[in-house]
Amino acid sequence: MTGTLLVSIVATIGLNLFPRYDGIVIELLGQQTLDPAVHASGNTLRVVFNQPVHWDETRSLPIWLDSLCVDSSGFTAEFSVLVTSADWALNGDSTAMIVFARAGEEILLPPVSWQAPPPAPDTTLWSDSLVYAALERGEGSPWLADFDCIVVDPGHGGRDPGAVGANGSQEKDRTLEISLMVRDLLRIRLPELRIVLTRTSDEYVSLGARTRMANRNRADLFVSIHCNAAENRSAGGFETYFLSRARTDDARAVQMLENNVLELDDVSTVSEDPLSFLLADMAQSIFQNQSSYLAGAIQSNFTQLFPGRRSRGVKRAGFYVLRGAYMPAVLVEVGFISNPEEEQLLKSLDFRFRAAQAIVESIVEYAEREN
Numbered sequence: 001m002t003g004t005l006l007v008s009i010v011a012t013i014g015l016n017l018f019p020r021y022d023g024i025v026i027e028l029l030g031q032q033t034l035d036p037a038v039h040a041s042g043n044t045l046r047v048v049f050n051q052p053v054h055w056d057e058t059r060s061l062p063i064w065l066d067s068l069c070v071d072s073s074g075f076t077a078e079f080s081v082l083v084t085s086a087d088w089a090l091n092g093d094s095t096a097m098i099v100f101a102r103a104g105e106e107i108l109l110p111p112v113s114w115q116a117p118p119p120a121p122d123t124t125l126w127s128d129s130l131v132y133a134a135l136e137r138g139e140g141s142p143w144l145a146d147f148d149c150i151v152v153d154p155g156h157g158g159r160d161p162g163a164v165g166a167n168g169s170q171e172k173d174r175t176l177e178i179s180l181m182v183r184d185l186l187r188i189r190l191p192e193l194r195i196v197l198t199r200t201s202d203e204y205v206s207l208g209a210r211t212r213m214a215n216r217n218r219a220d221l222f223v224s225i226h227c228n229a230a231e232n233r234s235a236g237g238f239e240t241y242f243l244s245r246a247r248t249d250d251a252r253a254v255q256m257l258e259n260n261v262l263e264l265d266d267v268s269t270v271s272e273d274p275l276s277f278l279l280a281d282m283a284q285s286i287f288q289n290q291s292s293y294l295a296g297a298i299q300s301n302f303t304q305l306f307p308g309r310r311s312r313g314v315k316r317a318g319f320y321v322l323r324g325a326y327m328p329a330v331l332v333e334v335g336f337i338s339n340p341e342e343e344q345l346l347k348s349l350d351f352r353f354r355a356a357q358a359i360v361e362s363i364v365e366y367a368e369r370e371n
Contacts, residue, residue, distance in 0.1 A: 012030075012031065012051065012052055012053075012054050013028050013029065013030045013031075013034070013049060013051045013052065013053045013054065014028070014029040014030075014053075014054050015027070015028055015053050015054065015055045015070070015075065016029070017059075017061075017062065017065075017068075019062035019063070019064060021106050022102060022103050022106045022286070023064055023083060023100060023101050023102040023103040024062055024064040024065065024079075024083070024100075024101045025098060025099070025100055025101075026077065026098070026099040026100075026101070027096070027097075027098055028049075028053070028096065028097040028098075028099075029095070029096050030049075030051055030095050030096065030097075031051075031095075032051070032095065033093070033094045033095060034049060034051070034090060034094050034095060034096070034097055035049065035050055035094070036048065036049055036088075036090070036097060038088065045086050047088070047097075047099075053070055053075050054070075055068065055070040055075060057070065063080065063082065064079060064080055064082060064083055064101060064103065065077060065078065065079060065080065066078040066079065066080050077101075079101050082103050082104065082105070083101045083102065083103055083104075084102060084103065084104040085101075085102045086099055086100065086101045086102065087099070087100050087102070088100070146220075147193075147220045147367055147370045147371060148192070148193060148194060148220065149193065149194040149195075149196065149217055149218060149219045149220055150186065150193055150194075150195055150196070150219060150220060150221045150222075150223065150363065151196045151197075151198065151210075151213060151214040151217060151219040151221070151222050151223070152179050152182050152183055152186075152195065152196070152197050152198070152223050152225065153179070153197075153198040153210050153214075153222065153223065153224035153225065154172070154175040154176040154178070154179035154180075154197065154198065154199055154225055155171060155172070155175040155224060155225055155226035155227075156170075156171050156172035156175060156226075157172045157175075157176065157199050157201075157202055157203050157204055157205060158172075158202060158203045158204025158205075159204050160172065160204055162175070162226070162227065162337075163227055163228070163229035163337050163338060164337070165337040165338060165340070165343035165346075166233070166338070166340050166343065167340065167343055167344075169337055169343050169346060169347060171226065171227040171229070171337055172202065173202070174227050174334075174337065174346045174347075174352065175225045175226055175227060176199070176200075176201075176202070177352050178225055178334060178352050178355050178356050178359075179197055179225050179356075180197070180200070181352060181353055181356035182223075182225070182356045182359050182360055183195045183197055185356055185357065185360040186360055186363065189360055189364050190363070190364060190367060193367075194217075196213070196214075196217050196219065198210045198213050198214075210224070211325040211329075214325055214326075214327065214329075215325070215326050215327075219327050220327055220328075220370075221294070221327060221328055221329070221363065221366065222325045222327055222328070222329035222330075223294075223329075223330055223332065223359065223363070224329070224330070224331040224332070225331075225332050225334065225359070226331060226332065226333050226334070227333065227334060227335055227336070227337040227346060228333040228334075228335065228336045228337070228338070229336060229337055229338040230336060230338055230339075231338075233338055233339055233340065234339065235336050235338070235339060236309070236310055236335065236336045236339045236341070236342050237309055237310030237311060237312040237335070237336070238299070238302045238306070238309065238310075238311060238312060238332075238333060238334055238335055239299070239311075239312035239313060239314070239315055239333050240294075240295040240296075240298045240299050240314055240315070240330055240331070240332050240333070241295065241314075241315050241316060241330065241331045241332075241333070242288065242291035242292055242294075242295050242314070242316060242328075242329065242330050242331075287327060287328040287329070290328035290366075290370075291328040291329055291330055292314065293366065293369070294328060294330050294362060294363070294366045295314040295330045296314050297361075297362035297365050297366060298330065298332055298358060298359060298362040299311055299313060299314055300362075301357075301358035301359075301361045301362050301365075302334075302355070302358045304358075305354045305355075305357060305358045306354065306358075309335075312333075332359060334346070334355045335351075335355075
């Protein structure tokens with residue numbers, strides 16, 4: 001669709017454009033607090049400021065923009081038909097705003113023939129700069145060429161029990177038991193893979209440390225395993241998430257539940273930091289197709305192994321534990337520990353084993369697809 005972005009203003013705001021493989025970032029930098037009013041109507045997104053915008057009109061426009069008009073009241077950006085949606089966010093002190101106009105399909109341009117071959121990367125140690133450069137080009141992390149490592153993340157642990165069932169079951173115990181089975185089954189099915197767990201005992205690991213561990217181990221997949229909970233004790237079933245803005249009330253509720261552990265780390269909640277979430281979402285969008293595929297495979301295999309239980313589908317949410325992962329990443333909710341019936345199932349060795357089987361079978365399918 002064609003979208004229109006209008007920003008009106010009064011002191012100077014600098015405007016910068018950063019085209020990406022999957023859309024364009026419009027950066028607005030003010031000298032004082034920005035107070036935008038955002039209005040969406042059909043294909044038009046209108047943002048009104050109280051400061052004027054400065055833009056170098058001699059610059060050429062990237063493929064994602066049909067036109068960019070700056071006047072005394074702000075600017076109007078006409079996006080090309082390649083752009084299908086736009087998200088925006090402010091930084092912590094509201095002096096900067098980022099708009100991300102997202103493309104419906106990625107455009108990955110091959111190198112032109114006259115360019116010299118790129119230098120061979122140092123595969124012994126990937127620096128952050130190499131990773132960031134790859135992400136900016138729309139490429140995956142450099143180590144993803146070889147599918148040789150998976151990080152399995154048992155949710156919660158230690159002083160963080162996670163959700164607690166009516167009969168006293170703690171989420172942290174069930175997730176660890178299932179994760180250990182996933183590790184052992186993967187060692188049988190894919191013996192060439194290196195399997196890393198973020199914890200192997202009842203210990204506390206911060207949410208940020210979990211994805212840092214995945215990056216440090218140059219993982220090709222990050223799979224976080226959890227049990228769901230809801231005030232409605234009859235809520236049940238299984239669902240799988242990948243990182244993006246939550247689209248439903250249910251997804252937002254689960255996101256809030258899982259992100260509550262940030263209080264143990266003295267970290268502000270994700271909802272209070274929309275800019276960093278948007279940046280994380282933009283980074284993970286490189287892996288969105290792969291993450292979505294794995295999430296779908298997990299749901300399909302759970303459905304086959306648990307035909308009597310409800311599949312709640314593949315969903316998107318802003319889980320902090322998935323942010324900062326430089327590889328495809330999913331979060332699996334294997335059942336509702338708040339549901340007395342499913343709490344009993346989670347206590348069952350057979351149920352946990354079949355849940356682990358479903359996850360492992362999905363990873364095997366993913367590995368075969370990648371190879």
